[in-house]
Amino acid sequence: MIQITTSDRYNITAARSLMTSLGAFAAGLLVISIIFLAAGVNPLFAISEIFLGSFGSAYGFKETVTKAIPLILIGAGLTLAFRAKFWNIGAEGQLLMGAIFATWTAQTFGEALPSVLIVPLVFGAGFLGGALWGIIPAILKIKYAINEVITTLMLNYICAEILTMLIVGPWKGKTRFGFPGTDNLPESVILGVIPGSRIHYATLILAVVSAAVLTVVIYKTRFGYEARVVGENPDAGKYAGIDFLKTSLILMAISGGLAGFAGVGEVAGIHHYLGYPASVSSGYGFTAIIVAWLAKLNPLYAIFSGLVFAGIVVGGDAIQISLGLPAATVQIVNGILLIFLIMGDYFLHHKVHIRFGKTN
Amino acid sequence: MKKIQRLEMVDICKSFHGVHANKDINLTVNSGEILGLLGENGAGKTTLMNILYGLYQPDGGQIRINGKPIKISNPVESISHGIGMVHQHFMLVQNHSIIENIALGYKDTPFFFPKIKIRERVKEFSRQFDFRMDLNQKVWQLSAGEQQRVEIIKALLNGADLLILDEPTSVLTPQEIRELIDILRRMKADGHSIIFISHKLDEIMDICDRVTVLQKGQIVGNADTKDMDKQGLARMMVGRDVSFKVDREKLEKGSQVLSVEDIHVTGDKGLPAVKGVSFNLYKNEIFGIAGVAGNGQRELAEAITGIRKIDTGSIRVNGQNITNMSPRKIYDYGVSHVPEERIRFGIAPGLFLYDNAILKQHHLKKFSKRYFLKYNQVKNHAKTIISDFKVSTHSINNQIRNLSGGNIQKLILGREISEQPDLLVASHPTYGLDVGATEFLRQHLLQLRRQGSTVLLFSEDLEEIFELCDRVAVIFAGELMGILEADDQRLCDIGLMMAGSKRVGDNTHLPENNQV
Numbered sequence: 076m077i078q079i080t081t082s083d084r085y086n087i088t089a090a091r092s093l094m095t096s097l098g099a100f101a102a103g104l105l106v107i108s109i110i111f112l113a114a115g116v117n118p119l120f121a122i123s124e125i126f127l128g129s130f131g132s133a134y135g136f137k138e139t140v141t142k143a144i145p146l147i148l149i150g151a152g153l154t155l156a157f158r159a160k161f162w163n164i165g166a167e168g169q170l171l172m173g174a175i176f177a178t179w180t181a182q183t184f185g186e187a188l189p190s191v192l193i194v195p196l197v198f199g200a201g202f203l204g205g206a207l208w209g210i211i212p213a214i215l216k217i218k219y220a221i222n223e224v225i226t227t228l229m230l231n232y233i234c235a236e237i238l239t240m241l242i243v244g245p246w247k248g249k250t251r252f253g254f255p256g257t258d259n260l261p262e263s264v265i266l267g268v269i270p271g272s273r274i275h276y277a278t279l280i281l282a283v284v285s286a287a288v289l290t291v292v293i294y295k296t297r298f299g300y301e302a303r304v305v306g307e308n309p310d311a312g313k314y315a316g317i318d319f320l321k322t323s324l325i326l327m328a329i330s331g332g333l334a335g336f337a338g339v340g341e342v343a344g345i346h347h348y349l350g351y352p353a354s355v356s357s358g359y360g361f362t363a364i365i366v367a368w369l370a371k372l373n374p375l376y377a378i379f380s381g382l383v384f385a386g387i388v389v390g391g392d393a394i395q396i397s398l399g400l401p402a403a404t405v406q407i408v409n410g411i412l413l414i415f416l417i418m419g420d421y422f423l424h425h426k427v428h429i430r431f432g433k434t435n
Numbered sequence: 436m437k438k439i440q441r442l443e444m445v446d447i448c449k450s451f452h453g454v455h456a457n458k459d460i461n462l463t464v465n466s467g468e469i470l471g472l473l474g475e476n477g478a479g480k481t482t483l484m485n486i487l488y489g490l491y492q493p494d495g496g497q498i499r500i501n502g503k504p505i506k507i508s509n510p511v512e513s514i515s516h517g518i519g520m521v522h523q524h525f526m527l528v529q530n531h532s533i534i535e536n537i538a539l540g541y542k543d544t545p546f547f548f549p550k551i552k553i554r555e556r557v558k559e560f561s562r563q564f565d566f567r568m569d570l571n572q573k574v575w576q577l578s579a580g581e582q583q584r585v586e587i588i589k590a591l592l593n594g595a596d597l598l599i600l601d602e603p604t605s606v607l608t609p610q611e612i613r614e615l616i617d618i619l620r621r622m623k624a625d626g627h628s629i630i631f632i633s634h635k636l637d638e639i640m641d642i643c644d645r646v647t648v649l650q651k652g653q654i655v656g657n658a659d660t661k662d663m664d665k666q667g668l669a670r671m672m673v674g675r676d677v678s679f680k681v682d683r684e685k686l687e688k689g690s691q692v693l694s695v696e697d698i699h700v701t702g703d704k705g706l707p708a709v710k711g712v713s714f715n716l717y718k719n720e721i722f723g724i725a726g727v728a729g730n731g732q733r734e735l736a737e738a739i740t741g742i743r744k745i746d747t748g749s750i751r752v753n754g755q756n757i758t759n760m761s762p763r764k765i766y767d768y769g770v771s772h773v774p775e776e777r778i779r780f781g782i783a784p785g786l787f788l789y790d791n792a793i794l795k796q797h798h799l800k801k802f803s804k805r806y807f808l809k810y811n812q813v814k815n816h817a818k819t820i821i822s823d824f825k826v827s828t829h830s831i832n833n834q835i836r837n838l839s840g841g842n843i844q845k846l847i848l849g850r851e852i853s854e855q856p857d858l859l860v861a862s863h864p865t866y867g868l869d870v871g872a873t874e875f876l877r878q879h880l881l882q883l884r885r886q887g888s889t890v891l892l893f894s895e896d897l898e899e900i901f902e903l904c905d906r907v908a909v910i911f912a913g914e915l916m917g918i919l920e921a922d923d924q925r926l927c928d929i930g931l932m933m934a935g936s937k938r939v940g941d942n943t944h945l946p947e948n949n950q951v
């Protein structure tokens with residue numbers, strides 16, 4: 076008979092924590108290798124292709140930074156939510172709602188206003204859209220005790236359908252030759268890029284600044300303190316007189332709002348119009364969950380983990396083409412890495428004892 | 436015959452962050468013997484027992500069973516050697532039934548139909564040691580004493596010959612303590628060995644054969660209890676004489692601070708827990724509510740401090756109606772709270788000690804400025820609490836979960852008391868404190884009273900109640916059985932009142948009826 080028991084691990088050092096993350100990452104790559112093997116691809120080749128495709132060339136690296144922008148924004152916001160144990164897996168929908176609000180604002184006021192006014196206005200609208208979509212589950216959770224995992228997840232689909240409805244219906248552009256999608260946004264709204272790349276630097280700066288500010292919010296402010304207490308022990312939060320509704324509303328407004336920023340960046344920086352949900356965001360809201368986790372729920376680290384996962388997305392796209400792998404490859408890679416990172420976290424905090432044979 | 440005839444721990448050392456929690460510890464316990472393990476908060480008792488149970492690895496030293504060295508690298512191994520442990524804080528799964536919890540921890544639980552197979556064995560043990568329990572009850576419905584019995588059965592079923600009990604009595608009612616002691620005596624007669632940790636010296640004197648005393652991680656004494664008295668034990672522990680009596684001078688009653696009028700409160704199980712309770716408290720007094728746990732004390736305390744909603748009735752503090760206000764508002768009106776389940780409610784375990792030192796006070800001006808916390812002030816405040824209340828920790832940058840049980844209690848007490856509240860609602864404030872800290876706390880409560888505060892003290896410890904309180908109320912089944920001056924002769928019947936079979940009129944306080 077096999078017997079498995081666990082006990083808590085104490086003395087967790089920073090070094091051990093880092094080693095565990097790296098170990099989990101390595102173990103994840105091992106499993107991914109097996110899958111590549113099964114697909115008839117040399118795993119070493121595939122993994123090195125991913126790396127070279129994303130960090131190994133100037134073009135690849137620029138693409139990686141481009142895709143890191145939404146991942147850093149959303150990932151940073153998620154670290155706050157996850158710290159308070161608010162499991163927001165609706166960032167994808169919050170991103171899309173931000174994109175919808177931004178598009179409306181741009182199309183309505185873009186012709187009349189100069190860039191210096193309209194760009195901040197569009198970002199503000201995107202934040203508002205994401206925040207509104209984010210606080211719905213917060214209200215449902217605190218007022219009616221409805222599990223936020225379900226609501227945030229479902230709101231993703233609702234938002235995607237709303238967006239689709241808009242672009243095939245009322246917002247369908249005259250210049251799209253009957254295809255779904257809005258007309259291009261006015262010139263004044265389009266974000267500048269670093270020459271020779273698609274890096275819309277305004278959003279990149281916003282992402283890095285957001286991550287830094289959020290770090291201060293979590294560790295230095297009253298609100299950050301309350302969010303951490305609630306996450307550590309809700310009973311203590313209640314005893315300390317923390318207003319759960321207020322705390323959840325603020326943290327979901329921030330988390331959703333940052334996803335909204337990401338939506339603005341995608342629409343005004345990359346696509347320049349609002350198209351199908353899957354083209355606006357290639358699953359950034361989900362990938363960012365792993366970004367937040369790899370960052371150990373520290374927003375500043377999300378800058379680095381955002382780059383890592385952007386690299387995987389870009390490199391994954393590269394091998395899809397060069398090795399003829401299916402489109403789901405990147406999702407599989409990401410999913411496996413997330414599972415291993417979460418398992419790593421468990422083993423960081425628990426010891427597991429396994430015994431074989433009969434005990435007497 | 437038992438597998439463990441003699442267990443020895445030899446030269447055991449363990450340090451955390453370079454601070455010794457255990458240093459060169461030698462200890463022996465024989466079959467059929469109860470060894471008391473004593474020491475101040477943070478002396479290293481729990482650490483030593485966690486080493487024996489395989490939760491921690493010692494830095495050095497050896498564990499021997501019947502003279503033979505053994506290695507214990509985890510609890511599964513210690514269980515297979517015949518060692519069982521009941522922790523300072525219980526570790527049962529709240530939403531599972533008793534039988535499911537036992538099956539979870541049992542080494543021979545079959546994979547299929549686990550409950551059927553072990554139910555018979557559990558019943559057999561329950562009969563042998565005279566446990567009475569409905570095995571299908573869910574754990575969250577159980578009192579602390581019942582949960583503890585489940586833990587003990589779990590250990591016995593796994594074949595524990597040596598049972599470690601870490602402060603088993605601090606959360607039990609006097610009746611439950613008597614039952615536990617009976618069980619332990621039966622186990623002893625049966626050849627089990629027991630290591631018993633407690634801060635209550637009377638209990639130690641009562642059931643232990645020998646005691647080993649720790650101080651700052653080292654052994655400072657061993658003795659047979661028959662050669663010792665309570666004073667001697669206390670002296671061994673803290674290195675000075677401890678007074679078990681405090682002086683409570685007479686003070687004139689001040690103005691009214693709290694008025695509770697006919698409140699009704701519903702408990703966790705949806706049943707009425709407080710049924711029409713009324714009383715008034717005044718400046719410069721300590722008011723005790725005595726009663727067996729589970730008679731509405733917790734709900735009453737939570738209602739006054741705002742954690743639980745009141746169905747009907749009203750509560751006023753300094754004339755201000757605070758009925759059903761938020762806990763924070765009530766705190767701001769001058770009401771502090773030392774909750775009953777402090778480890779559960781009073782701390783955020785993974786946050787630092789200084790974070791926890793301001794829980795509930797973080798919104799006050801002196802700790803926060805606009806949106807920011809003033810961490811310099813916060814850290815200084817934490818340092819003050821630590822030195823005033825003698826919390827032992829290597830630094831304030833320590834996760835609070837790393838403190839010893841008693842030191843966590845001290846931090847919470849310090850936090851709530853140091854703010855000079857108008858009214859302090861304290862449930863069992865001396866739970867888990869060592870004799871020195873208990874003495875200090877009692878002095879401190881009396882000082883609060885002298886300085887014009889009011890203390891509402893919930894306790895099952897009648898000695899404590901009589902020593903500290905100016906007036907005493909007895910609660911039974913959610914009702915007050917009477918309110919009496921502490922020197923009232925009728926308090927001789929307090930036992931009957933606590934059992935609900937006697938009620939006395941509150942005619943010592945005629946003036947009270949004139950005040951509204």
Ligand SMILES: Nc1ncnc2c1ncn2[C@@H]1O[C@H](COP(=O)(O)OP(=O)(O)OP(=O)(O)O)[C@@H](O)[C@H]1O
Pocket residue numbers: 085086451452455456474475476477478479480481482483827828829837838839840841842867
């Ligand atoms: N995991 C840990 N990390 C750091 N320090 C620890 C850890 N566990 C215990 N300590 C420290 O070791 C010392 C001894 O703690 P221990 O819990 O053994 O005390 P104790 O005698 O059981 O006290 P109490 O009566 O308060 O329960 C304390 O100073 C405590 O802070």
Ligand SMILES: [Mg+2]
Pocket residue numbers: 480481482523601839840841
């Ligand atoms: Mg202890």
